[in-house]
Amino acid sequence: MTPDVVYPAGVDERERRLAQNEALFREVNERVEAVAHQLGPDVPYEFVCECANADCTFRVELPLGVYESIRTDPKQFVVLPLHYTPEVEDLVAEKDSYWVVRKSGQAGEYVEQLDPRSR
Ligand SMILES: [Zn+2]
DSSP: OOSSSSOOOOOOOHHHHHHHHHHHHHHHHHHHHHHHHHTTTTTTEEEEOOOTTOOOOOEEEEEEEHHHHHTSSSTEEEEOOOOOTTTTTTEEEESOOOOEEEEHHHHHHHHHHHOGGGG
16 A cells, blocks of 8 residues: 655755755855955955865855855855765856855755754
8 A cells, every 4th residue: 555645755864964064064154254244245255165075175265245146045055166966966057266056856955944044
């Protein structure tokens, strides 16, 4: 006998961990941003790479205004070129110094909940 409705089993554990890493980096960038605000929206500033690799310590350089526009979507993250995990996210934009990725499916919903701005 099969149930009428199949409920999603929740975000897969590995996906969840990857998503959590990115959400953590984003929290760091919230603090970076407070400093960047003093420089104005057009001055390139070093944000931390928000990729899924918890050990990544690289910086991504982009102006606050650009970072802000990426952040208007809570499922979007800014990463270094090639720091992209196709199994949990889609590539949205490819620039010379950074890429923009967007979490899809349940990982997307999960990071949306983790967004400090949506709390
Ligand atoms: Zn990275």
